[in-house]
Amino acid sequence: MAIKSLELFLFERGLVGSYPLEALKNSTLGIDVGHYVSRLLTAKKEQYLDAVGGFPTSLNLFLESDLKVFAEYNITPVFIFEGSLSQNNLIDSGHFVANGNVKSVNSMDQNNAPGATTNGRESNGTSDKDIALAHRNKAWTQWKNLVTATQSTYIDQPPIPHEPFRYHTSVDPRRYQEDLIQYFIEHEVHYQVAPFVAWSQLAYLYKHDYIDAIFGPTDCLMLGEVDRFILGMEFPNKDFRYIDKNRVLKEMGISLKEFVDIAMTLGNTLQPTTLPPLQIYPSNKLFEIALEMVLNTGTNFYLYQLGNEMDTTTQSYLEQFQRGVSHLKYMPVLKDSGKVDLYINDFENMNSHSDGNKLSQNGETENEHYNNKKSETTRTLPIPNDVHDFITQRLPNEYYFYKSLGLTSGKLFDAITTGVYPEEPPLDGGASNSYRKLVTDSVTIFKNKELNLLTQPINRYFQMKQIKQVKWFDNDDKTTLLNRTTPSIFDKLNHLIVKTGSGDENKSFAIDSFIKLLNDSTDLVTDFISNDVLFPNSVPLEKKLNNSFDLLATTLLRTLVQLEFFQYDFDKKILKPTPWGEIFLKFNNLQIEPQFQENLLILLLFLKTNVLTLSEEFQPSIHSALSDHTLRTYPQEANSILLLTRVLTLYQVKQKPTNYHGPIDKKTLAFRDHLDFVRENMNDMFEAVLVSSLTANEFNKLQYDNHNWQKDIVAKMPFKLELPNILMAMMWEFFLQKYLHNGNSKSDAMALINNVFNTYKMITKLEEQFDNSFKYLDQCSKLFKEVAGARLMKSNEATAFEDAVALCKNALVEN
Template sequence: MAFTNWARAEGLESVATLDHFAPCHIAIDAEDYLNNLLTTTATREPLLPALGGLPFALQKHVDEDLASFKQAGITPLFVFNGLDVASRDRAMIGREAKKAAATLGEAWSIYDQGKGDEAVVAFGKACTYKTYHIVRWLQYHLHKAGIVTQTAPYIAAAQMVYMEQTGFVDALAGSAACLLFGAEKVITNFDWDTKRISWVELKQCLGKVLMNREPFVDLMLLSGCCPNILPCLPELEQHDSGVARVQSARSLLRRLNDDGHTVCLQQKDADYLNAFCKARFVVRHVPLMTEAGRIESQNAEKLPHDVHEFIGQRLPDELYFYLQRGVAGPRVLNCRTRMQVYETPPLDGGASAAYKELVQEKLRPLRAQALALMTRLLHRYFHKTDVDVVCWFAEGDKRPLGIPDLTEPAAAADTWHVPESTMAKSTGIDVTAGPLFYSIQFLASESAAHETQTPRRNNAPGILSRPRELLANVTWRFLHDRGYINPDHTLSGWGKALKASLDRARASGLLSSAWQTTEAEEAIFMAFELLRLDVLNTKTMFPTPPFSGPPLRGSEADKANTLLVSRIASLGLFRHSTIGYTGPLSRHLLAYHQMTAAVRSALRDLLEMHACQMLLSGAVARDVPASELTDLGARLSFVREPDLGLALIVKSYLDELSNEVGRRSDVKKWFNHAVDVEGDLQKAWLMWEAVNAGVQAADSSIVTNETRKMFKGADDWLQLKREGAPTTNGTP
């Protein structure tokens, strides 16, 4: 947005009607496109950072744009960023994250003062923070809509320029980064109302700033117009607008002979100077995926020997291919090439001891499992090189994951090569609609479970090839890894408890439709994972202040039970009109939501690494179409992160039931754009019933009597509260 705003303010945009571009193929920088939707006044939802999840109108905006492309005769191809280059190191990521966290902290402070309108504006300043999960959703939504997508090895803009130069596409839509990597022009806006397209040409930009190409590269980098390569110069962060940043950066360069290196030297900031130098080499030598499927650097004939210093450690070309096709996202691969898991502050600020303990300690084994699966099949250099966990609140306290010592996950995975002929035994469940439910239900029969013991004989290659086989085997490997399946492929104690929950959900109708199956099975599974991590309970993990918005009504028992039921509700989806949210907020519930988001992300990473391990090990046929690999990534669990809406409804409703009878309010009036508050509450109660059924059915060796009693007490309390109460109104 910084570059586009500057170009528009300087009158550098050219405009033509849509029919000048039809028919044609246009490569679109997907993350630049998403950031425009999140920040443009007409489409942004400023309270997104206070709710997590997806913007409520995002799918509508995306689908409308896709329909407009089709009507205009334009074929879009969306390209996503891949691995981070080394210029986006921990120091640079940390600066951006801490700035966003400070912005959000100020927004919550304003909200707690009762200044609602001002708080909305403040929240809106951080709408692009912590959006990895939205990028993932966008990639798979586009794929399901029939749009071609791919992930670049590193920088999307560089890959797009290569695609234009080789004739694969006719034009590019994105940011200034396209111009840096060799494009002569870049589309900056599609105006579907006026049926016009705007673009900016490099030669006009150079003429405006009176620069040659090399100093123009410095100008774009220092002004923050290419944030996925380098954030803006710290001195320029005081400017809110991209126009002011570019103009100020131009003034600095003019005073110092148009030399960006000299500008950085004068800042006396060693971290930024180091990142800038790396960024300049990235622009010259960024790796691309060629038409032949090889990863090659630009200007390879002049490539220095220390390329890893500014690009990062090299991975096998095959792994970049799975990244390109969306089998795996870049997060785990970044951890492996950086040799570091770097935790940044969550949306709530991360001031709680519970969150810090979760990301620094409790999630370490899960992350180690994911990285061990991939590391086992990489170069021996990685076998002997561990990965450290580093958190923003204790950057000097590095804690190794212990990857070289982990071999069990891969060994267990090698016992799963179940063909579709074995899967033909009916469970009454479609694996593509509910992979977790299907996988657990299939193993409920011990005879069927024993038939799934299918180790590869003599390392026979290409055993698996069909879409259902791929999805089921990845899910079984994942569940085995997480302890829901025994070594003999029967259900473990945790697996039986999970089955009890899923059976209750099926009997109650919670799993009755395709769209509910995924949501419900993921919510139930997440509840068990949180229970195992000892974070699904009635403990007050987030003190007030600063975590405002906890349950407020009734006795301490009322508040504790409201909290527990609301925490389970945070795992489900909220049905809201395609418009920005208006209603109550809760930093307290958001803090818990961010804990669930961290766990969900780690589980998704493990799933993706099981898929990659299965492919890299040769268990899958080499002739599986690329589109089916993208299908696999789209069908794996935990694509979409829930927002906080359902938890807010449940907490508000139960709070009102604990209020004095004459003072109760109809909570439906608090959520102006909710689609079906009554229906969402019913769904929340069914989710609660399903989770509680599993807890009560669990063996005492895995779930303590104290925990079982806590859930039973909350269930009895909930039934009493609901008896005779109107669905959304606590008044009789």
């Protein structure tokens, strides 16, 4: 998010300059990923993303071509991801209520979550998340109406929604961050996850000459030491648009301080709410109006906030304003020392030279500042003692470092600093009981353990701090998470060590090799329970974990113990797989392809949670994307299709990067949401175990530079990527439906899929995709047989699935 309405203003006034891209030749360009992506995925693109889930594939397309252009001009891009939100943003994005204002309208009075000292949050629903949620709700409602309206005519030609699921909002960064990081690692592109705001990290990099130019949002205008920055790139024209701060301020006739005053009132990244008196004006004219107020009547908006301080409802505006300004002055950035520190942006005194005729009474200090500026030593501002009030509490540098690598998603870190772990509604809205139960259950299955693992190594304050899970559907019921257990989980786990010896240094980690390792072991106890622990400093480095495979294998084993796939007791020297674990260890024998193993492990864990069996209907039920006609005429097959689509949500069709536009299926999406929730929690768990192991110094951390960390560890971590979208599931669903209705003609059904999904644009070799996914289904069928054999799943479900796969097989054979 940038300064509201400013960009438009700048373009209107012709204050945006342009240069050919060549001007950037041989430079290093720092890019704010959020800003960059928002320029790529504009409102018209990926409008159905929220209805099918997964990664916005068109992003890859843009990225690829842009990187090519960068390479052509020898420009080195450095992508900076947004890190944690600061206090203002946390409140604005509904962090403390785990929802946009959809809910907070109802529960305004109760929203006094810990950490949110002031919750005078107006329910004007202007944050990005609010709009996104509201629009998603609207789209689903429209979809429901459409389904009802077409009920009588819909036989086998699925209707396509009219209402987009995204509108004028940016895509949630979490949707693409992990995928992009993997992409960057693969293509050896520099990236960093900033501890907080991305462009403040860029400002630091710029000041210290790590980058030559900033590509960022209009917020960069508030930076004292950045004179010009790039606002947009027009790759097709091979030129870019930039903003010259001094020129802009000159044209406006105001000082930087006044500009910041306006920006803080308008709303920007650091203070996202539009404050009075500007709230009443049309949003696209805001800046213009504010500027006029300043020029004509000498308005100072801070003064305005001060003046209205007495009113209790506006109390928070003043605080919001102050927090925003203070954040701008003290921006935590990851410094080149690897530590997160405050970068002082003394914007108030930065612009003094272009503000020559300032007040005479301040003349003396002005001069002083001026001199300081000249001698390049920015007089350091005093740092107040409540920085945590406008940013958040501080974590150890090591944690920020892991975050900068993308090793952790940071969601748990945020929970620790803010005291709230928000559970936000999933894409389908999360109305089903099973999903809500899953959320509730996740506290004991995952969250308590994770928090214990993460808070144990750090300051005692955090071990005592209350951290709550806040659910969007039940704001009043805040579950306090248990971060204290004795002995701590790490103490219990630290004897579990996978050490393969130093023979194979470059062996990269994968789940199938992990399974193989365990299967090859004759005695799990002697092989993987170590009598000595690795973390003390007395242990020589050679004895510690020295390669990434060992580290990740150890982590996975511990994670699986946590998830009760293995039974483990150090004192009794027990380490053996539970029935679930046994099935997991059979993955290789069942000839399940390595690429599916991660996702099937997720599915196993989901089945283990037992919130919903594979064939069980959602409660309250969600309308199927199959036609009523199909459901009536072919009830048996419809049931098969349900099973298939659910399992297929874990299969990613090989897809060309496109903006998807086509049929949608809420029922399948809802199931995908279940699985993705499990996936996210497994990821959290894995990260927590990994971080606990790393902070305890079980691993030789000094042997890797950042690139190795990224390449050998971050890229190999399981559960990171978001689950596939539901395209393959839907294609099978509608393929089979057509197949049933059209006299079992494969070609007709295939033609329908081709037609409805526009596959010529989207998928190469459609039939091959069907064949491959069929192999996957076949392997699943084998797996379910095993699961049912172990009585972990109803045997009739396994047979039903077998029948379903047989149906697929018949359909795929040309008749």
